[in-house]
Amino acid sequence: MNAPKTIPFNQVRPVGREYQYMQEAVDLHHLSSGGRFAGQCEEWLERRLGTPRAILTHTCTHALELACLAIDLKPGDEVIMPSFAFVTAATAIALRGAVPVFVDISPDSLTLHPDTVARAITDRTKAVIVIHYAGYGAWVDGLREVCDRNGIHLIEDAAQAIDSSYLGRPLGTFGHLATLSFHETKNLIAGEGGALLINDAALIDRIEIMAEKGTDRAQFLQGRVEKYVWQDLGSSVRMGELPAAYLFAQFEExxxxxxxxxxxxxxxxxxxxxxxxxxxxxxxxxxxxxxxxxxxxxxxxxxxxxxxxxxxxxxxxxxxxxxxxxxxxxxxxxxxxxxxxxxxxxxxxxxxxxxxxxxxxxxxxxxxxxxxxxxxxxxxxxxxxx
Ligand SMILES: Cc1ncc(COP(=O)(O)O)c(C=O)c1O
Known part of the structure; x- marks a missing residue:
């Protein structure tokens, strides 16, 4: 008798119209960022989560790096985060020359507790990054309160938490900024993929520029400026059309x-x-x-x-x-x-x-x-x- 096949830890399969949409993207002759499928994915996220602006990125890691750039993290600043976490929240902080301050997790949520965070705040603390482990919520309203009281930013690393909620409100909408992952191990996938959710409307214009390599290309494409030029720090982080087409098929399902x-x-x-x-x-x-x-x-x-x-x-x-x-x-x-x-x-x-x-x-x-x-x-x- 044949031994039963091994059950792998993860498996990647299409769930809907992935092939059709990727073919359509090819036929539209636009494969870089800012295409039809990327726009549809961003609108879907904004509608579904109720966030004012979602920007698709190559990965969640890029979204975390963009978030750390957008809040002006500088060398010597501190960001509080759990030690029990995926590494890229820490690398995003360290890339700005800032210091990740690792605190313990609560046994109830396997992520940050507001009291632990409050005790770790110093005059160098600029932000808190909470990881919603396993797609469950933290006391994220309490975390936001601690951040607001201290005038610092809350970033939710919601890589694992799309469609999760706390107090009936979607995770990813409590922080000033939040990030999602569409890596092939996540609930909805693009192979590699991510998004930055900008809940603090005051940050939208600046992040649009940072996400467009530091230029005002987005305003140019909307006819708001005559030509686009280098305006600020930035990077090339926006998702191209082929993964966006795959992702939109996943969103539909x-x-x-x-x-x-x-x-x-x-x-x-x-x-x-x-x-x-x-x-x-x-x-x-x-x-x-x-x-x-x-x-x-x-x-x-x-x-x-x-x-x-x-x-x-x-x-x-x-x-x-x-x-x-x-x-x-x-x-x-x-x-x-x-x-x-x-x-x-x-x-x-x-x-x-x-x-x-x-x-x-x-x-x-x-x-x-x-x-x-x-x-x-x-x-x-x-x-x-x-
Ligand atoms: C909590 C958390 N943050 C960040 C990431 C990084 O996501 P990506 O691979 O999309 O950069 C992951 C991916 O496993 C994750 O689980």
């Missing part, structure tokens, strides 16, 4: 994609809940009033040896699972360019014990059942005597 992912997530949760205690696993948590987008499904083990054993057990059963993140405060560049504030106990513990299971649009319900069965066959290590 968004409700279906989001609904299916939520059902996959629900099945993991329902399947694993009865055995979680016996296997020594904790299931995903989220704070009240936060509604997630089923971006990822994780379990937390008791310790690192337990996690490593589960990871290799799943691999033996044909299931690819992965762990992350190596905390930024203990990484070589984190120590060189950033600094830690306060104990980072929860960060270290979560980084040692978190394991992600496969979750993507082409995963079938049978695949989820197979992963759950594989966990059911797992024998956790004995607990150390207290």
């Amino acid at each position: 968004a409700d279906h994609v989001f609904g299916y992912r939520r059902e996959l997530w629900r099945r993991y949760h329902a399947g694993l809940t009865p055995m979680a205690n016996e296997k020594g696993l904790s299931l995903p948590r989220h704070i009240p009033d936060s509604s997630g987008n089923a971006h990822l499904f994780y379990v937390l083990t008791r310790d690192r040896a337990h996690r490593d054993r589960l990871l290799s057990h799943l691999a033996d059963h044909g299931v690819q699972s992965v762990f992350h993140y190596v905390p930024l405060h203990s990484s070589p560049a984190g120590q060189k360019f950033g600094r830690a504030h306060g104990p980072l106990t929860v960060t270290d513990q979560v980084a040692d014990t978190l394991l992600r299971l496969p979750l993507y649009h082409s995963l079938s319900f049978d695949d989820v059942a197979r992963v759950v069965e594989a966990v059911a066959a797992f024998e956790p290590p004995e607990r150390d005597a207290p």
Whole structure:
């Protein structure tokens, strides 16, 4: 008998009219930024999220870099962020010569808590970057309040959080600025892709210029100026038409994609809940009033040896699972360019014990059942005597 095929950690498949729209983009003879599909994607984001301006970028990383440029981060400035985070919020800060200040996460949200942030603010703090881990919200209204009280910017790294909400309001609309990712591992994809959401209308004109290589080309194209010239700092960050055409096809199917992912997530949760205690696993948590987008499904083990054993057990059963993140405060560049504030106990513990299971649009319900069965066959290590 053939061994069942391995369930990969991620898989990329079209969900709608991707081929048709990419062909149309080619036939329109306009493949650089500012084309029809990019415009449609930006309008879709503005409408769906209720943000005054969305700019499509090559990646979320570019959007984070643009955000740090737009708030005028300078050498010596500090930006507070979680150490349990994807690296590019930190690189965006460090590229401006500013210092990422790594603080611990809350065990309830796996991201920043307003009180931890308030304690880390100094007279050099210019901004806070909150990462909405796993597509769940932080107490983002509280974070905004702390930022407003101190006259600093809040940036939401909502790379994982499209279609998530807190208090009924979309994540990505609480900060002055927010970023999204359309990397192929995200809920809606363009291969590589991102967006900057500009919620603070006062920043729109300047960011339009920065996103157009520092020129007023956008105003020129709208007939607002006669010629375009170099006006400010800037970079080339705007998404071209081919990925935008792919992305717009994904946007059209968004409700279906989001609904299916939520059902996959629900099945993991329902399947694993009865055995979680016996296997020594904790299931995903989220704070009240936060509604997630089923971006990822994780379990937390008791310790690192337990996690490593589960990871290799799943691999033996044909299931690819992965762990992350190596905390930024203990990484070589984190120590060189950033600094830690306060104990980072929860960060270290979560980084040692978190394991992600496969979750993507082409995963079938049978695949989820197979992963759950594989966990059911797992024998956790004995607990150390207290
Ligand atoms: C929280 C977070 N921020 C930023 C990024 C970077 O996104 P991109 O690959 O689009 O630059 C990711 C991607 O994995 C992410 O998960």
